[in-house]
Amino acid sequence: MCIAPGSTPSTNHVVGAEPEGFIFCMPTAILIDGGFFLRRFRLCYPQKDQRDPQAVAKTAFELALSHLEEKSGIRHDLYRIFFYDCPPLQKRAHFPVTRFSIDFSKTPQSVFGLALHDELRKLRKVALRLGHLMDYGEWKLKEGKLKQLLGQIGRAHV
Numbered sequence: 001m002c003i004a005p006g007s008t009p010s011t012n013h014v015v016g017a018e019p020e021g022f023i024f025c026m027p028t029a030i031l032i033d034g035g036f037f038l039r040r041f042r043l044c045y046p047q048k049d050q051r052d053p054q055a056v057a058k059t060a061f062e063l064a065l066s067h068l069e070e071k072s073g074i075r076h077d078l079y080r081i082f083f084y085d086c087p088p089l090q091k092r093a094h095f096p097v098t099r100f101s102i103d104f105s106k107t108p109q110s111v112f113g114l115a116l117h118d119e120l121r122k123l124r125k126v127a128l129r130l131g132h133l134m135d136y137g138e139w140k141l142k143e144g145k146l147k148q149l150l151g152q153i154g155r156a157h158v
Contacts, residue, residue, distance in 0.1 A: 027079035030064045034085025053112060057119035061126060083120050086131045088113035096141065097149050 037060060042050050049055050060083065068076045088110035092103045104110055120128045141149070 026077065028068060028076040029079045029082060030067060031082045031084065032060060032064065034083055037083075051108075051112060053115035053119045056116055057123060060120070061123050078125055081123075081126045082129055083126060084129045084131065085113075085117070086133050087117065089133055089135065091135060 038056070041048075041056060041059065045059060048059060061081065064081045065078065068078055070076075088107075089104040090110065091105070092101060094101050117128055117130070120126050
């Protein structure tokens with residue numbers, strides 16, 4: 001067993017229980033950027049259902065565990081998997097020209113995000129760290145698009 005200077009061995013490690021040829025090292029923390037992981041998940045795992053929060057959470061967990069074993073035979077103990085993400089936007093907004101209302105909390109992305117966070121909370125050794133979205137921005141249209149939209153609205157009323 002390899003132990004970092006100044007640290008103590010894990011209390012749940014049984015000496016002699018290692019598979020032959022493996023060296024166990026200090027506990028390892030794995031950090032996952034949730035937004036990046038979800039974008040790459042769609043490309044890297046096209047055979048898995050990207051709309052199933054349980055499948056996505058399980059894949060993230062299994063992928064993290066697979067990184068604990070090096071090709072040289074060294075196997076790291078898992079300390080924790082930190083999954084960093086933001087909760088989905090839960091507010092209502094209006095489109096600037098049509099004034100059509102949209103409730104972001106009812107979008108498929110929001111429902112999926114909340115379900116994924118619930119699934120991650122159920123997994124052992126996974127810590128979900130939630131940030132917050134800055135929602136003080138407002139709609140900004142390019143000048144050309146604004147003139148185009150206003151021209152279409154003006155013609156529609158004639």
